[in-house]
Structure formats: C-alpha cells, structure tokens
Amino acid sequence: MPITVGTNREIAVQTFTIRDLRDNTGGIVREAESGRLSVVTKHGQPIFVAVPFDEALLREGVAMTLATRLFDEETISLGKAARLAGMGVAEFMDHLSRLRIPIARPRPGELEQELEAFG
Numbered sequence: 001m002p003i004t005v006g007t008n009r010e011i012a013v014q015t016f017t018i019r020d021l022r023d024n025t026g027g028i029v030r031e032a033e034s035g036r037l038s039v040v041t042k043h044g045q046p047i048f049v050a051v052p053f054d055e056a057l058l059r060e061g062v063a064m065t066l067a068t069r070l071f072d073e074e075t076i077s078l079g080k081a082a083r084l085a086g087m088g089v090a091e092f093m094d095h096l097s098r099l100r101i102p103i104a105r106p107r108p109g110e111l112e113q114e115l116e117a118f119g
Contacts, residue, residue, distance in 0.1 A: 014038045018047075037069055067092070072101050 038050040071081035082092035
C-alpha cells in the first residue's frame with residue numbers, strides 16, 4: 001500500500017500500523033525475509049522503517065543500505081539518496097555502479113522522444 005510523505009509524494013512500500021505489528025508480526029517478517037523495506041505507521045503517520053538484516057546491511061550500514069534500496073526502488077532521487085548515504089553524488093554513483101544498479105532509467109518511449117527532439 002502506498003504511503004504519502006513530504007509534499008504528498010507516495011512511496012510504494014509495505015506499510016503496517018502499530019496494531020498490525022502487535023496483532024500480526026508475520027507480515028513484516030515476510031517482507032524482511034523477501035528483502036523489502038516496510039514502514040510502520042501510527043495514526044497514519046510513518047514512525048519507523050524496517051530494513052531487512054542482510055549482508056548489505058552488515059557490510060554498508062543502515063544509512064547506505066537504506067539509501068541504496070530507496071533509490072533502486074525509485075522512491076527517492078539520486079541526490080537525496082547520496083545525501084542519506086553521506087556521500088557526494090559522484091561517489092554514490094560509483095557505489096551504485098559497483099552494485100550494478102542502473103542510474104538512468106528512461107520510461108518506455110522516453111528515449112525515442114528525446115531523440116526526436118534533437119532532430
């Protein structure tokens with residue numbers, strides 16, 4: 001289910017309420033086991049993010065792992081991800097390249113439109 005953050009921007013991560021967490025922990029555990037982030041909310045507002053505990057988290061730490069996942073899921077921009085990771089944009093781009101995570105992700109038809117604009 002998408003949640004709204006900041007300036008009404010929706011992000012598509014699994015959300016759980018405090019009640020869900022208390023009554024049904026299986027859902028958040030399944031999301032973590034699948035390598036997906038989850039957000040826990042209270043009264044409709046995000047209160048914390050559950051980050052899967054995996055090799056990347058151990059190797060890179062929470063900030064870098066969260067920044068990488070949120071960028072890869074197209075939830076935050078490259079610049080925001082770099083800031084979250086505590087890096088410059090070029091350094092974060094190098095990090096993504098090492099992980100083989102594409103930086104440019106044109107939408108279907110976008111490349112053709114840009115080529116037509118150049119004539």
